Amino acid sequence: MPDPLHTELGAAKAWIVDKALPFWSRTGFDRNIELFVERVDFSAQPIDVPQRLMVQSRQIYVFSHATQLGWFDGRELVDTALRSVLKKYATGQPRAPMAFSVDRRGNLVETFADTYSYAFLLLALSFVRKLGDCGAADAAAAEMIALLRSDLAHPCGLGFLDRLPRRDAYSRQNPQMHLLEAALEAASAFDNAEARRICDQIVALFESKMFSRQHRALAELYDDNWQIADLPRASFEPGHHFEWIWLLDRFSRATGRATEALIGELSQRAYAEGIGGSGAIVESIAIEGTARVESRRCWATCEALKAVASDFEFGRDRALSKSRAAALLRALRVCFLSGPFDGGWIDRIDGDGRPMLDYVPASTLYHVFVAIAEADRVFGGAD
Known part of the structure; x- marks a missing residue:
């Protein structure tokens, strides 16, 4: 009898290599302005909306990493996109050197400094550096790291602001998480001591403030002292x-x-409470009480697949990890990656499995690619 894990993994890898990467490098890249599209409709046609720096950076990362893996020849695409991004998103403002978004003609739209976007630019630059670009990537990464360590450092001395000018009084966990991801790669790619300090600082913040051991939960919003905002809700x-x-x-x-x-x-409530219908991961759960949002997003199921791959790699119940990986790969295929066109996905479904969006956001490719790449790296040769 075929092994369910290797059957699902083989199908997922074939989908990303043969369908997703070709689609998003062709239809998903606008050669007129040399930028990736932000989203497409269910007939695979680009939609005219502002194009975020975060999405450009995620796509550059994906095609850089895919090139390293030998899954795609993306060197020309990566070079073209990076040069275009560094030119079109540049604001000339020292405290916000790269814009949040531009329009489909390459004109600046929103120009605030966004830590989430800068984290993904740093991640992209780190993987471009691994492809051998020692010029533009080095200079841009150094600028990002310096800005993060200065203007975007949180005034309380822990972590980082999510943007400048600030949009509200909240501190957010999500930019910290993705900045840790980016800084880990930058520390390695650029041998950068400041990036290592960012990693240490964020993990220290996670241990001391963000993660509530009492509730075994990680909130999304905090006050300026990193206390959970409005805990009852x-x-x-x-x-x-x-x-x-x-x-x-x-x-x-x-x-x-x-x-x-x-x-x-972290694992306790995630595995016990987070798995919803068809094996996909639910959107959110009350820290206190029983309220749940039963809709499911593709990205969350991808992150669960990465976690079980890590569980297996680090020796945490390997048999269970393999079983969970097979189930999550199946959930991705059945719930999200089977439509609406080859290389596209259903990004969000309700509790009954019905699509909640009428478009395909390009930003999700990053989650799907990393999840399949990690599963292939860890389980590809596993017995």
Whole structure:
């Protein structure tokens, strides 16, 4: 009898290599302005909306990494896109050197400094550097790291602001998480000591403030002292628990610091409460009480797949990890990756499995690619 894990993994890898990467490098890249499209409709036609720096950076990262893996020849695409991004998103403002978004003609739209976007630009630059670009990538990465360590550093001395000018009084976990991901790669790619300090600082913030051991939950919003904002109404997203499991393992490997206890606590509610219908991951769960948002997003199921791959790699119940990986790959295929066209996806479904969006956001390719790449790296040769 065929092994369910290897059957599902083979199908997922074939889908990303033969369908997704070709589509998003062709239809998903506008050669007129040399930028990736932000989203397409269900007939695979680009939609005219502002194009975020975050999406451009994610796509550059994906095609850089895919090129390294030998899954796609993306060197020309990556070079063209990066040169265009560094030119078109440049604002000339020292405190916000790269815009949040431009329009489909390449004109600046929103120009605030956004930590989430800068984290993905740093991630992209790190993988471009691994392809051998030692010029533009080095200079741009150094600029990003310096800005993060200065203007975007949180005034309380812990973590980072999510943007400048600030949009509200909240502090947010999501930019910290993706900045950790980017800084881990930048520390390696550029041998950058400041990037290593960013990693240490974010993990220290996670341990001391962001993760509530009392509730075994990671909130999304905090006040300026990193206390959970409006705790009675606060929720956690299981997908982010899974993402932190993967990141803390990577941090441990890079630094030698033990993270197993934190990972164990993160895992408890994520696995016990986070798996919804068809095996996909639910959107959010009340930190206190029983309220749940039963809709499901493709990205969260991808992050769960990364977490179980990490569980297997680090020796946490390998038999269970393989079973979970097969189930999550099936959930991705059945719930999200089977439409609406070859190389596209249904990004969000309700509790009954019905699509909740009428378009395909390009930003999701990053989640799907990393999940399949990690599953292939870890399980591809596993017995």
